[in-house]
Amino acid sequence: MQLGMIGLGRMGANMAQRLQRGGIAVTGFDPGAEARERAAAAGLPVVDGLQALLQALPAPRVLWLMVPAAAVDALLDELLPLLSPQDLLVDGGNSWYRDSQRRAQRCGQARLDYVDCGTSGGVWGLSEGYCLMLGGADDALARLRPALQALAPAPDRGWAHVGPVGAGHYCKMIHNGIEYGMMQAYAEGFALLQKKAEFALDLPQLAETWRHGSVVRSWLLDLSAEALQRNPQLQGIAPYVQDSGEGRWTVNEAIELDVPAPVITLSLLERLRSREDNSFADRLLAAMRAGFGGHALKRSADG
Structure with missing residues (x-):
């Protein structure tokens, strides 16, 4: 299996390395030159643009997105004109599940598959494996199975197809x-x-x-x-x-x-x-206690 990883921050780069260790061919891209350089130094093949990434992948392509939730829509704006029917997008970041449902509908109109993947494991995922909660269609998950087995702590545990699109990020x-x-x-x-x-x-x-x-x-x-x-x-x-x-x-x-x-x-x-x-609420509480009970006020340094 071969896939593209978009977003080479610490989490994305670690996931790419674990995929490689599991026998999955990964090509990475990040808009930041420093992130690309770090990933390349760790042995990950990287490219310097989305077009180059798509050209490096066999059709139908699998793209795993590890970008902040706020950046996903803008990334889709760039990606969708470049993609072909049956390409598969996986959002592995912490998106709101309603946004994932909306994005899947948008991708479906372009005949693209969309999977939302709730990812837990943090900085330890590279060595210990990731816990993956996935929402999407059965055939899309079947395509991803080799990658999921490589990312999880073991091929038979630590990942699950939990329901339709949106369910992964909801969980x-x-x-x-x-x-x-x-x-x-x-x-x-x-x-x-x-x-x-x-x-x-x-x-x-x-x-x-x-x-x-x-x-x-x-x-x-x-x-x-x-x-x-x-x-x-x-x-x-x-x-x-x-x-x-x-x-x-x-x-x-x-x-x-x-x-x-x-x-x-x-x-x-x-x-x-x-x-x-300097909590205003706590200061008001102190003032109320002083008002009804004559309790002493502790004065702050600013008078």
Whole structure:
């Protein structure tokens, strides 16, 4: 099998390398010269334009897109006039599932196949394999099977055809919402442990203990244990947590479907809260307490 990889950032380049290791021929393209140079240095054949990429691939072509969700429509604007019927596009980024459904309809009008692939595994996917959740037609997935088996942790696990177009990115969206909740629970639990000064708990030791036999063991706990071992007090790390957008989409979906999802919702709100250096809400709370109860106000440095 041979395919083209569009988008050679860290994730795309790692996926291309894993495909190569699995016997899949990959040619890559990225609009950034630096990304192309890094990929070429890692042994990936690269080209410097979309036209050159399409010419390098046998028909019908398979193109795997690893670009930001906001860039997919513009990329399709460039690609569609160059493609031929039965070419297959795979969106392996974190697109909103409704956008994937719309893009598939657009591609279908041009007689192109479209698959949405929710991809989990992060920077460890190159060595450990990726978890892949795919939406699309049966025949399109059949064409992709060799690549999916190469990308997954093993040919028979870690990937699944979960439904029609849109289902892959929908499952990844919910996956990330669950991830938000799990991460928040670990963070709050270890904060409680760290605060209990009278026991002088060894957090790296405890995290390592929980990794073996505990019902809360997980890869996220493994990463927490590693981080605490390197830096027990997490010195130099700002308490500022970004979000990729998947958590917001999950919360919106919960509201739309009338499904209560308080843990996921609160974990998203905690990420937003982490970005406030001088919270107006908290200052107003302090002012209210002072107003009704005469509680002392703690003055800030700005007066």
